[in-house]
Amino acid sequence: MLADVKIDGEKVRAARERAFLSKSELADKAGLNRNTIGRIEDARATEVYPRTIRKIAEALSVDPASLTPQE
Numbered sequence: 001m002l003a004d005v006k007i008d009g010e011k012v013r014a015a016r017e018r019a020f021l022s023k024s025e026l027a028d029k030a031g032l033n034r035n036t037i038g039r040i041e042d043a044r045a046t047e048v049y050p051r052t053i054r055k056i057a058e059a060l061s062v063d064p065a066s067l068t069p070q071e
Contacts, residue, residue: 004047007056008069013041015060015067029059 016026016037023041027034032055039045040056050064057064 005050005053006046006069007040007048007053007067009041009043009046011067012037012056012060015062016041019060021060026056026059030055032056 016023019026021029023037024034026032027037030037032052036045036052037056040048053064053067057067
C-alpha cells in the first residue's frame, strides 16, 4: 500500500486561484469531492494519497512536487 504524502494547502489554494477556478471547479476537474479540496486548503488534510496530488496537479496543469512542502 502506498504511504500518504504531505501536501501544502496554501500552495494548492494559490495555484487554484492563479487558474481562476473555484474549489468546486477544481474538484470537478480533478475528479475529487469539493470537501476534499476544502480540507486540503484549510490544512485539515495535510497528508493525502499520491494519486490525489497527481489528480490536483493535473487539473491545475502544475508539477505535483510544486504542491508539496519544501523539506
